Amino acid sequence: MSNLVKLPSRKPKVLEFFAGIGLARMGLESAGFQVTWANDYEPDKQALYAGHFKDDSEDHNFVLGDIAKVKGDSLPKDATLAWGSSPCTDLSLAGSRGGIRTGESNAFWHYIRLLDELKDGRPEVAVLENVVGLATSHGGDDLAAAVRAFNDLGYSVDVLALDARRFIPQSRPRLFLVGALNPPKTTDSGHSELRPDWLQAVYGDPTLRTHRAVLPAPPAPLLTGLGDLVEDMSADDDRWWDETRTGLFTASLSPMQLDRIVEMRSSPGTKFRTAYRRTRKGIAVWEVRPDDISGCLRTARGGSSKQAVVRLGDGGLQVRWMTPLEYARLMGAGDYNLSGARTNQALFAFGDAVAVPAVAWLSENYLMPLIRGTLEQSTFELEVAHG
Template identity: 50%
Template structure:
């Protein structure tokens, strides 16, 4: 007999990549019945891909959202709350910051729900674990535990699925009275999805809080280059002119220049991504050592944008990465780019989750909890 759809609510929904991932989960249908974000441009991108957004997407500051605004029967609540105050590249104000402090608004809504969703999934940067010496993560775990959730922490770099280095940590909460037999108590072993620092989090909090873990399969190897993710046919006008390319090359440090020259002289054409950095007050370009992209970011300035460098056979071409390439690197090859300006599209993807990562968590963690008969 076909199981009932898993009813999900998507907090900080952005352009809808969590929903994109959940709808790919094998064995059970996931139905997003409520979604929220504060930015109209993100809602427009979401609606261009999910026409039913008119029925359930609420454009509103989460501080104005009440538990009564959500429909009944939510089984899964996801929250990719802002990372800017937690990121090592941000201001490190932690959960007291204006942006990342929206975590508390999420917990406020969860507290008001009766019954609460059996499962919650939170996503943020690795910096969450070290913010204020670990005090912010401890406070977050404690607050979720008081809402009757048993908690697990995992860490996944998206490079296991797409050619982009994008490390993120996840908190999975399960209502304590609904823990399935497959979850374990105690200290989890060190694995690729639970490195030593995650194991240490479990060790630090498992006595005072309800913590659990679940055995997970190894993460896949992941692609090692950008083939299949780069747009081959783009307008010639997107490629930089000779003067701009020369300025790029002149800005390279000696180490970077050696890397550049090796690739330029190669017998095959290869791609590298590059960021502009400020070193000792001087703007410089830096190529990645490997063939994958750096972490895509929200476009807020020149240093946040990623350039694509094509090198080999004595030829060099450079341009900014396109929204389609950002979509591909976020695992959203089929995503429709129908709404917003190119810069808004880049911002939306830079602020999102990698589809393949959430799909993997959905298949290997969420589905066995919420619909165990679908995986047995």
């Protein structure tokens, strides 16, 4: 009779904290994971999540409510991976920069609390995704505190910087902390595109337990592609701004911005650019990106955070707000079910999410190999134990 212990054939299960509308889930499941539990506190996001995934209650449980009220004993004990895209409000350049212990960003500590309460079923790997501002918040102390919190639970931590622009035409740099109870034995000791100089301090801190997994180089950042994702819309669609509003847009541009727009407007062919409204010296102005790439999508709470689309060329200039479908496409989720979604509901939800292809790349090249390697090692040890 053979003593061979077989690897589990099922998909590794995932707990999805701060799930939003499930874009992390889309990336994880494209790599072979199965999200079985999720939590978020915003009903509008949960409504979009449920409308897109249409889960069977036996296979998936979405807990709507404040993470502070979730208890560890209510969580599934068979998950291999925990994913947390905790609020970045107090860490991002667009936020208060109060830090990881302030406001909404303080929710990170409830993620840690729940992992701590999962003593008998702690996931083998735990991921935190956040803005790159976490690396510099309070002079790097917030990042060190986050790494130390994972260390206290037994995880060694790897820290990666990955911009969604490597996969989609949107500038969206994000930080990923990958905690592993059994980190890879082979490590990468050098700097790389994924671990730039400004992240090296965390690896040099002798009070922190870290590792550097050997990973392939990610794709080079895209230089074009926005025009391919712009929604097909006729020139007389009423979503384009009228002449008066477009004139106010043009009048707010700086001389340098205006020169650029005039040049592109007079050139042959159609070109698309994105624009943000910003406050400069107390005055609201519009700024247009010079390249065929979208600026970072944000939570659309007001006009200053919403992104506009500018169509130029052949003597024409038209401006309008970006549509929900364009937001979805620029997050790598062009097939997301938007039926019934209100415009601001969708813009807010996508602007507050993680890009699908960034999660997919990390899952395929890091998380799944790490988990499979751990399972293989456990199987080997069981085989040895059984003779």
